[in-house]
Amino acid sequence: MPLTDPARREDRMIAETVCSAVAVAGLGIAAVTAYRKRFLAAARLAAYSLVPLGLVMTGAVEWAAETAFSPTAWAGFGVLGAAWLLFLTTRAVERRGGGTRKERRAARAAKRDAVAPAASAPSLGPSNRPAARPTAEPRAAQPKDDFSDIEAILKKHGI
Known part of the structure; x- marks a missing residue:
């Protein structure tokens, strides 16, 4: 419906008046707050006070007033809500393991085939380094005040 309808024009004017009043009141409170050195x-x-005034000036309030008082718009919001609920329900069922039998069977097969048969082999191929051989006898315990290892590291770095 065009805005020439008197009832719609009145709804728009009320919404614009309310937004303008909120903006003026907010600016007044801001002035008092500034007077208190905050x-x-x-x-x-x-x-925050200038936002409703900007909405009035851009015409967003006119659009919102038309939408708020339109039964067709509210029916559209209901349809969107139903679609959203259906979407969430299907996602919840899908996460719980729902779906067709064929999808579940394929998922189980994928889990079984996920482990490679040669998983114990090195992934980067053979190494050029010789394998470390474990020593048969454990190292003798070093005294705690022996700093020979630290001295060797410092000499290596020229310190």
């Missing part, structure tokens, strides 16, 4: 909070309040 400039950061005053600037934040002013920013």
